[in-house]
Each structure stands twice: as C-alpha cells, then as structure tokens.
Amino acid sequence: MRTMSMPSSIRITDVGPRDGLQNEPTPVSSEVKIAFINQLQRSGVAEVEVTGFVHPEWVPQLADADDVFSRIDRVPGVVRSALVPNEAGWDRAQAMDVDKIAVFTAASEQFTHKNINCTIEESLDRFAPVVRAASIAGKAVRGYVSCAVACPYAGPVDPAAVVDVVVRLLDLGVDEIDLGDTIGVATPHDIERLLVACAPHVSPAEVTLHLHDTGHAALACALHAMQLGVRSFDTSCGGLGGCPYAPGASGNLATEDLVRCCEMLGVDTGVAMPAVREASAWIEGALGRPPVSRTGATWTQLSSEQG
Amino acid sequence: MRTMSMPSSIRITDVGPRDGLQNEPTPVSSEVKIAFINQLQRSGVAEVEVTGFVHPEWVPQLADADDVFSRIDRVPGVVRSALVPNEAGWDRAQAMDVDKIAVFTAASEQFTHKNINCTIEESLDRFAPVVRAASIAGKAVRGYVSCAVACPYAGPVDPAAVVDVVVRLLDLGVDEIDLGDTIGVATPHDIERLLVACAPHVSPAEVTLHLHDTGHAALACALHAMQLGVRSFDTSCGGLGGCPYAPGASGNLATEDLVRCCEMLGVDTGVAMPAVREASAWIEGALGRPPVSRTGATWTQLSSEQG
Numbered sequence: 001m002r003t004m005s006m007p008s009s010i011r012i013t014d015v016g017p018r019d020g021l022q023n024e025p026t027p028v029s030s031e032v033k034i035a036f037i038n039q040l041q042r043s044g045v046a047e048v049e050v051t052g053f054v055h056p057e058w059v060p061q062l063a064d065a066d067d068v069f070s071r072i073d074r075v076p077g078v079v080r081s082a083l084v085p086n087e088a089g090w091d092r093a094q095a096m097d098v099d100k101i102a103v104f105t106a107a108s109e110q111f112t113h114k115n116i117n118c119t120i121e122e123s124l125d126r127f128a129p130v131v132r133a134a135s136i137a138g139k140a141v142r143g144y145v146s147c148a149v150a151c152p153y154a155g156p157v158d159p160a161a162v163v164d165v166v167v168r169l170l171d172l173g174v175d176e177i178d179l180g181d182t183i184g185v186a187t188p189h190d191i192e193r194l195l196v197a198c199a200p201h202v203s204p205a206e207v208t209l210h211l212h213d214t215g216h217a218a219l220a221c222a223l224h225a226m227q228l229g230v231r232s233f234d235t236s237c238g239g240l241g242g243c244p245y246a247p248g249a250s251g252n253l254a255t256e257d258l259v260r261c262c263e264m265l266g267v268d269t270g271v272a273m274p275a276v277r278e279a280s281a282w283i284e285g286a287l288g289r290p291p292v293s294r295t296g297a298t299w300t301q302l303s304s305e306q307g
Numbered sequence: 308m309r310t311m312s313m314p315s316s317i318r319i320t321d322v323g324p325r326d327g328l329q330n331e332p333t334p335v336s337s338e339v340k341i342a343f344i345n346q347l348q349r350s351g352v353a354e355v356e357v358t359g360f361v362h363p364e365w366v367p368q369l370a371d372a373d374d375v376f377s378r379i380d381r382v383p384g385v386v387r388s389a390l391v392p393n394e395a396g397w398d399r400a401q402a403m404d405v406d407k408i409a410v411f412t413a414a415s416e417q418f419t420h421k422n423i424n425c426t427i428e429e430s431l432d433r434f435a436p437v438v439r440a441a442s443i444a445g446k447a448v449r450g451y452v453s454c455a456v457a458c459p460y461a462g463p464v465d466p467a468a469v470v471d472v473v474v475r476l477l478d479l480g481v482d483e484i485d486l487g488d489t490i491g492v493a494t495p496h497d498i499e500r501l502l503v504a505c506a507p508h509v510s511p512a513e514v515t516l517h518l519h520d521t522g523h524a525a526l527a528c529a530l531h532a533m534q535l536g537v538r539s540f541d542t543s544c545g546g547l548g549g550c551p552y553a554p555g556a557s558g559n560l561a562t563e564d565l566v567r568c569c570e571m572l573g574v575d576t577g578v579a580m581p582a583v584r585e586a587s588a589w590i591e592g593a594l595g596r597p598p599v600s601r602t603g604a605t606w607t608q609l610s611s612e613q614g
Binding site for chain 1: 311313494495496497499522523524526527530531561564567568571572
C-alpha cells in the first residue's frame with residue numbers, strides 16, 4: 001500500500017484577528033482583540049495577521065486597527081502582519097511598524113468587482129505602489145489570491161486564471177503567494193490541480209494555502225497539500241469567521257484542527273495546543289457562542305475522560 | 308508532484324437511523340423514523356442500517372425497532388440491515404426478514420466492559436450462535452470492531468489488538484469487517500497504520516470504515532483510505548449522532564460531506580445529493596436543531612447564489 005509522506009514541520013499564520021473577526025457579526029472590543037492577539041502570539045504560531053488598515057466604513061469591525069496594533073505586545077520571533085489595501089493603508093501600517101503586509105486581489109473579476117469595486121487589473125495597479133514602498137522599507141509582502149478555487153458569484157475558477165494573477169503578483173515583487181479558497185469548497189483534487197498549474201511559477205514549498213471549511217474538507221485539503229510539498233498554512237483559532245447559525249458563512253480552517261492532526265502525524269507546527277485552546281475559549285466567550293472548531297471543545301473533554 | 312489516485316466508485320451505508328438516532332437526546336417518533344428511512348432508501352445509498360434489535364431498556368431510542376422495520380418500504384437494490392446483539396435480537400431480526408445483520412464488539416476491553424458489560428471474548432461467544440444462524444438463513448453478517456483507533460476509556464488502541472479481534476470475527480464467519488473510529492479522533496496516518504496491520508487478514512478493498520468526526524478529520528481519513536484501497540464507508544445523513552451543544556458527542560462522517568467530495572473527485576457513490584439534503588432537512592426539522600454537517604446547509608446556499 002502507498003503510504004503518506006509528511007513534512008517534518010509546517011508554518012502556521014493565525015489570521016483569526018483579521019479574517020475571522022472582520023466577518024463576525026458580533027462586535028468585539030479593542031481590549032478583547034488585544035488580549036486575543038497577545039494570546040495567539042504566545043501560542044507558538046509563526047505569524048499573526050493582526051488586523052487590516054482598511055477604510056473603517058468598508059470594514060467597521062476593523063475600524064480600531066491602529067489602536068489595536070499600537071497596543072499589542074511585541075513577542076520575539078512572531079511576525080505581526082496586517083492587510084493593506086492601498087497607499088493610505090500603507091501609511092498607517094508603516095506608522096505602526098508592522099513586520100509584514102498583505103495585499104489582496106482575486107482570480108475572479110466578479111469577486112473583485114463586488115468586493116473591492118474594481119477589476120483585477122485595477123486592484124493590481126492600486127497596490128503596486130504599496131508593494132514598491134514596502135520593498136524600499138524592507139518589509140515582506142504577502143499577496144493574496146482570493147477565489148483561487150471558486151467564486152461565490154462566478155462558480156468554479158479555472159486554475160489558469162489563478163496562474164495569470166500569480167504571475168502578475170510575482171512581477172510586482174510580492175514575497176509570498178497566498179492562494180485562498182475563500183468560500184471553502186475545495187476538494188484535495190482542486191488543490192492539487194491548482195498547485196500543479198502554479199508550479200512553473202511558484203513551487204508548492206513557496207506557497208501559502210488559505211482554506212475555509214464550508215465543505216468540511218479543509219483539513220483533507222491541507223493534509224493533501226502537505227504531501228504535495230506545501231509548508232505554510234493560514235488558519236484561525238477556533239475556526240473563527242463562520243457563524244454556526246448563518247449557513248454560507250464558514251470560517252477558516254481551525255488552528256486546533258490542523259495542529260491536532262499535525263501532532264498525531266509527527267509534523268512540527270511549533271504551536272502549543274493548550275495555548276490555542278485558551279485563546280479559542282477566550283474569543284468564543286467574547287463572541288458568546290459555541291466554537292466552530294469541534295476539536296477545540298471535544299478533544300478537551302475526551303482527554304479529560306481518558307485521564 | 309505525486310497525484311491522487313481515487314477509485315471509480317465507493318459503497319455507502321447510511322447508519323444514521325441506527326447509530327445516529329440511538330445517540331440523539333431528542334426522542335423521534337416511529338413515523339418520523341419511517342419517513343426518514345424511506346427517504347434514505349431512495350437517496351441512492353447501497354445500504355441503510357435501519358435499527359438495532361437491542362433490549363429496549365438498553366437503548367430506549369430503538370425500542371420501536373420491530374414496529375419501524377415492519378413498516379418501512381422495501382426499495383429494490385437497497386440492503387436493509389440491522390444491529391443484532393444476541394440470539395433474542397436475531398429472532399426479532401429474522402421475523403422482520405432483514406437482509407443483513409451486524410454484530411459488534413470492540414478492540415478495547417474497557418469499552419466492552421462499560422458498554423456491553425462483558426469481555427471481548429464473552430462478546431464473541433455471545434454472538435457466535437447468531438453468526439451461525441444467520442449463515443444458515445443465508446443472511447450476510449457485518450462484524451463491527453469499535454474503538455479500532457482509540458477508546459474513550461483506555462486512550463489509543465494498538466492496531467495489533469484490532470487485528471486479534473478481526474481474526475476472531477473472520478474465524479466466526481462474518482462476511483464483512485467494519486472498523487470503527489467510535490470516538491472520531493483518527494488521523495489519516497492512524498487509518499493507514501490500521502489498514503496495513505489488518506491487510507494480511509483482510510484487504511482494504513474488503514474493509515468498511517466507520518468514521519466519526521469529532522476531530523474534524525473524518526473526511527481526510529476517508530479520502531486517504533480511498534487511496535489505500537477502501538471502497539466501503541459508513542456515513543450518516545446530516546452527520547447525525549452528534550449534538551452541537553454537547554461537546555464530546557460527535558456524529559458520524561456526514562453523508563453529504565463524503566458525497567460532495569466524491570462528486571467533485573469523480574468517484575461514483577450512486578447517491579443523489581438533493582435526496583440526501585431533503586432527508587437531512589427532514590430529520591433535522593424533527594430534531595429541532597441546525598445540521599451538524601455544514602455541507603448540507605451551506606452548499607445549498609452557495610449553489611443558489613451562483614445561479
């Protein structure tokens with residue numbers, strides 16, 4: 001029988017404070033966010049996407065970005081990154097001395113049109129000066145490609161369309177390509193097809209995968225991607241970003257789910273499960289609802305029953 | 308890059324009416340069960356585990372087993388099976404003309420002790436005459452091995468302990484080995500280790516996998532098992548058997564989750580997704596709570612948004 005070949009370690013970016021909380025209907029105070037981000041920074045993840053320097057009218061949940069970023073701890077070894085949509089955002093990010101920024105576009109014209117009111121080309125033009133400025137300032141830049149598998153408006157997305165955007169991002173000078181299954185419908189086969197298509201331009205080992213778990217296959221996709229060479233994943237503590245009562249709004253792959261599996265597979269994530277569980281319980285308490293990540297809740301109970 | 312090799316088809320047994328409903332805290336009327344089972348029989352699954360002929364004091368949720376079995380439809384081509392713990396259960400099953408029976412034991416002494424109040428050896432002795440009688444009556448027998456990966460009381464289970472039980476079941480004459488991750492904590496690597504250990508006695512192509520989704524990795528396990536040659540899976544419509552408000556009590560791998568992934572991977576299940584969704588909505592309406600299977604709810608919405 002053919003057996004699994006897993007990497008010895010992977011790198012985890014917890015995007016919960018940004019991608020998770022920006023999609024949460026429940027408002028969260030700056031104090032809660034700060035405590036949450038500090039907990040995540042001490043959980044062992046390599047990077048925390050702290051917030052987004054976006055227009056407060058566009059994403060009210062992140063209106064306190066500057067206040068939050070200025071007050072969080074600096075934990076040695078942890079990259080504190082933030083989403084930056086344009087030059088105004090870059091100015092704010094620079095004032096906060098972020099370690100790394102993320103720019104974003106999508107592989108679907110319908111998605112960029114509906115979400116950022118421009119074409120893919122215009123989105124690239126909009127953040128090209130940001131990428132240049134970050135490069136001069138010596139800051140790393142992540143380039144998100146949303147809808148890398150499917151688009152909520154246009155349906156399935158051709159990997160060739162993703163490759164076009166990846167090539168443009170690399171030409172602009174981004175340091176990291178982050179492929180996002182924004183609506184969480186990918187199967188392992190979709191991920192494989194995508195990685196194969198992108199391989200001539202960026203190898204799986206250089207790609208970050210950003211999975212949502214709508215179709216319940218995010219963990220299967222991540223494990224398959226690991227076998228194909230991917231070593232970097234975005235997750236969110238507690239599976240934040242989805243609301244269990246709002247069908248269609250599913251969160252990121254839960255940090256707990258990926259870490260638990262990696263622990264059992266002997267793949268080092270650097271993450272301490274108890275610290276993630278604590279952070280997860282904290283933010284879920286603040287949101288006032290049960291966790292999306294089932295591992296978070298049930299594993300604790302099973303562990304204690306076995307004691 | 309190494310690519311996925313998937314089977315052309317798999318066989319699905321929906322165990323929701325038995326394994327799902329026997330663990331539901333909400334009582335369900337016989338009428339609701341009958342309608343649910345009939346819907347499942349018409350969903351395209353190969354087999355429905357209809358109920359268990361167990362003592363009503365032991366599992367009150369299945370106290371109406373005879374009434375339910377006598378009133379459900381007979382749908383050509385669909386196997387109607389039932390759990391049978393002992394000779395009294397066999398007499399009831401035979402009176403109902405079930406197509407196939409399932410006997411069960413576990414790979415953990417602690418589990419059999421707490422759940423059926425006997426040793427593994429005693430459990431085998433108890434159903435040995437049932438297997439013989441079924442064989443004489445020309446009925447197929449499935450042999451469940453619970454706790455094939457871990458036990459809620461004893462923790463991780465050695466694959467060698469599973470092999471011992473598998474060999475005993477085969478010696479008794481069961482027709483099908485069903486390996487159960489009863490508490491839903493398996494990773495794909497656990498499944499691989501288990502299948503490799505069992506292979507000298509029963510090949511992956513002859514094994515049925517019974518996965519629960521506590522650790523959120525059931526789908527990853529199923530997809531990996533398919534690559535290793537497994538062609539038969541137990542699932543439950545809607546991910547029944549778990550309660551979202553009761554941590555630790557997680558249901559089976561949801562039929563919808565497996566079928567959706569198989570559809571996208573080109574693996575034939577024979578199952579019509581709309582029929583499963585309808586059955587899922589029906590039983591969830593009866594239980595009065597949102598679905599455990601996220602695919603069930605969210606995929607419908609995404610599909611309609613793309614319309």
